[in-house]
Amino acid sequence: MAALVAVVLAPLPAAASGKSTQDARIARIEQNLLPALQVRGRPMTARTLSGEMALHRTPALSVAVVDGGRIVWARAYGYADVAAKTPATTRTLFQAGSVSKPVAASGAMQLVQEGKLVLDRPANDQLVSWKIPDSAFTQGDPITLRHLLTHTAGLTVHGFPGYEAGKPVPTVVQLLEGKPPANTPAVVSDQPPGKVWNYSGGGITIAQLMITDVSHESFPALMRRRVFVPLGMADSTYEQPLPPERVGAAATGYHLDGKPVPGRFHTYPEMAAAGLWTTPTDLAKWAIALQRAHDGRSAKLMSKASARTMLTPGLGDWGIGIAVNGQGDARRFSHGGDDEGFKTTLVGWFTGGRAVVVMANGDDSTPLINEVAQAVAHEYGWKGLEPQVVVPAALSAAQMQDFAGSYGHGALKVAVADGRIMLSYAGQTFEAIPLGGDKFIIDGASQAIPADAVRGPDGKVKGISAVGLVLNRDP
Template sequence: MTVPTTRSSVHRTLVCLAVGGVLAGGRVLGSQEPPTPPQATAEPVAARIARVESGLLPPILLRGTEPERMSLAERMAHYGAKGLSVAVIDEFELAWARGYGVVRAGSKEPVTPETLFQAGSISKPVAALVALRLVAAGRLALDDPVNDHLAAWKLPDSAAAGSEPVRVRHLLTHSAGLAPFAFPAVPLQDPRPSLAELLGGRDTPGVTRIEPPGRRFRYSNPAFGVLQQLLTDVDGRPFARLAREEVFDPLGMASSSFEAVLPAAMLAQASHGHDGEGEPLPGKGLVVPAAVGGLWTTPTDLCRFLLAVFEASRTDGGFLPRTLAAGMVTRQLENRGLGTEIFAEGAARRTSHGGGLPGFVAFMVGYPELGRGAVVMVNSPGWDLMHEVLRAVAWEYAWPGYVVEHEVVPMAAGDFARFVGRYEFEVRPEVQPEITTASGRFFYGRWEMLPVSDRMFVIPDLGDEIEFVLGDGERATAFLYGQAGTRKIRARRVD
């Protein structure tokens, strides 16, 4: 199977799998020599909002060319997005929040900053904060074996995993060595098994251990299902109530809930999700285990979450002990914090997490040393749109390391020959793109690639980067693929 000939869902799936990694080449805008994005000023916030709304940016910027700036209204129409909400942090404060579009296709009810969206996997860092509150209270320790606390279900032993127990820390850093799978997302009205039943294998493959814990990062939905079960077993309160009393109420996150069925007042404020054809989902959204992806919230509430973590990580006497909060904004294993993704160092260090369920996508990013960040939520499949908005915010507020500019460099066809061949993605082996050359031009499938170093290329039409891995004899053995500023996914040579 060769690469699809349109910008298909396969490519979006691959890019979504990649989101959350390290930068790979290029010149970083907002670093020591930015191309003059606006700096912090005392000008009216309305002017800054207007520049964001008219300044959406593509993922690939080429040095020497004026970036193509796009309006939010035009891009929402282009993608068929029904509604979008954004909130921005600057100088350690909520700077502004706005809603755009409508809560349901065919309606006139506008999205406002108070409109609730499903956050998908952004639920995970919020669940991590719930866990750390119990750690701070002495109810739990990060290095406790999880089976010491689990009651309704136990993590099974496995010869492949060895004798080292899975600890709470491993769950939070996606390093528990659990076999990956996705929990079923079901309509609100459908009967649902208990979480313990799902963990044990009802309607899912069941949670199994496939390697020793603590060895490496492997993104894990099951780990946060286990975490949710552990927290309810330790504390006794249902998880939604536990989160409300330990996190949402103290932080003023009044528009946030892990309830599978929202209270009536919150349900009235919730947006409908929409499928790929723009049709509203029945019941507004789908249900998955809460800590895995079940959070309903707003960008404003998620900014409150970020600000609380930032403050606690910088000062004593905050919402969490400083050492625990610091674990959420510093690397613990590879690019993972406790429940979060971490990129770069120093002032450029940022924490982020994305989320998506059928009908919704969301992304949050924050700079704990600078007090900057933003959250964007969309009520339809709008991953590309969401990141165009985030790049506009990053440009306006001079986020270091977020927007990358590349310079095209010359490359002879003979030098390119070492890359030519067929490859397969390790996460999707059925996707096997071909790297070719013709008439002095270089291609990934049917899309032209532009060289930006001796082994790295950008694909302007897809907004993606490819960095080749060279083996003995300087022949490429693999490549890393993804959008700028994300964790890349690997494809290996197969011919």
């Protein structure tokens, strides 16, 4: 990978000693990234930012850190475009993926507090240009805006792949109905609303349509006027495709093999769900505004009541458009993002005016951005992002070999190497750490993933189950 480049722009005024302290902290973070999973009894190998960027084929990474309610530092590393050797800066635009959702939800909450939208009124009573199709699941229990924004509407379509540059792009109604040129199926109800948490980008896209229906304003224009301009988020836009005058500031997305996304990046008409172009610095400004609103110190983004509604967790530990986890000093709101060739993570704490935002332009960047966020939290003593510590169960070589084989028509390969159970899936290799009783933790690309071995009546392993998916052993 090209040589690592670090760029710091517009540093905040600070005393020399304060700047020296921050520089020392940044250096420690860069040299001591933390993994998502720690196996007790195994030494922790130091991971450097430059090494992890090379390992995960991440050309550029950008970070902003908030402490005490202000951005204390922001840095960008590597190349926004490898071929052109364009250095990344703190103003380089990245696609935020699903971090688009909580920012969009903050715009929706403004309309709610003004009475233009109602969280608990049937969505179809507020939609004008399209209606959610009736189903057996919604009879007598209609879908509401709250359901849509909390992923409890019982709707399909988890996420969106976007559209290659130059390809036809559907209207919002076409993609909701799954009609050409949409590349995803229709968004339909397949569960009773309000009963189960089921992540649905399709539901957020319906919320986008509600916002534009009641406001009579384009979604990018509304978000610019209501959120970006008031908060000084000059490097943010929901415009899709990205306007020509902003293309030069945008990073190029890169696939797992290190090759650029054709046309540099995809177009996302599902703007509220996946269409935000922004920077970590701008997202940090948004996080600060949400924290200040929640504490009743500023209504620039929304009122205190609206912020408290947004950050009250329900099913799935989900608030309005954002996850809410932890207790006490570890209580925090967060969201991750994944567009073609781009990854994002945003975490903000309820106390201390703390937040970290990391964005990158590689499909394999999720482990890296999470490692950076964890290293920042560790350096500053913020609770809640500590690596998960597991104690492996002792298995004999013969017991390990019980799991070896091919699963899911060759999609998953399990082998034993150097006394460890190794999984090969989607071109990547992970370790499955035995916990006992046919239970495992997979040291995954972005998180520790629980998994189970499935045995047949004869006691032999016939499948592997993880994240709701069962892969059967191949003959």
